[in-house]
């Protein structure tokens with residue numbers, strides 16, 4: 241579904257990603273670990289079409305991202321991809337339900353239908369009672385789960401998660417990740433997950449390590 245062939249990403253003279261090879265199947269969960277500054281976020285931005293690769297080819301459903309026009313690439317990111325970031329990044333002025341429904345509203349769905357689907361996904365994550373609250377009125381763990389709901393609400397083909405539980409304690413982080421992976425798996429969504437947590441990486445189908453820009457497949461079970 242998604243692949244990278246010999247992908248480099250350079251910021252000026254800094255080569256943040258060096259020759260990355262990766263292939264993600266439908267419904268697969270891929271975990272990428274590595275030290276801070278090793279290039280994990282940079283690789284994710286390339287894979288998600290947020291930044292163009294300096295060299296190499298990223299393909300989505302067989303098609304090189306380099307061949308997508310700007311509008312087509314925005315539509316791809318909006319409709320087929322989902323994103324969860326380290327701090328959740330909900331919009332403070334919107335309710336939990338409005339935040340969750342956003343990808344559907346951006347795709348042109350009517351408010352009533354979008355909110356019905358958002359309410360259902362929030363319910364599956366145990367957040368049904370919080371729908372009318374604002375992000376400032378829920379806990380850190382709850383807002384991370386809302387970010388998960390928002391990333392999956394439009395049943396994207398791929399979700400990119402960049403240290404999605406970075407702001408949580410480890411018990412909460414594991415709980416959020418469990419829900420995230422269960423929902424993704426039940427929808428057949430592929431997940432590319434950057435995580436520091438070995439317990440989380442253990443739950444992935446494939447594991448990679450990033451070291452100074454170089455991506456290496458890690459042995460599962462080690």
Ligand SMILES: Nc1ncnc2c1ncn2[C@@H]1O[C@H](COP(=O)(O)OP(=O)(O)O)[C@@H](O)[C@H]1O
Pocket residue numbers: 251254255256274275276277278279280281282283450
């Ligand atoms: N916008 C940028 N401009 C220049 N250098 C950057 C930029 N973003 C990241 N870098 C550098 O690229 C390298 C990889 O960064 P990053 O992908 O954020 O690593 P990680 O997510 O593993 O912490 C680091 O050396 C970082 O300083």
Ligand SMILES: [Mg+2]
Pocket residue numbers: 280281282402
């Ligand atoms: Mg990072």
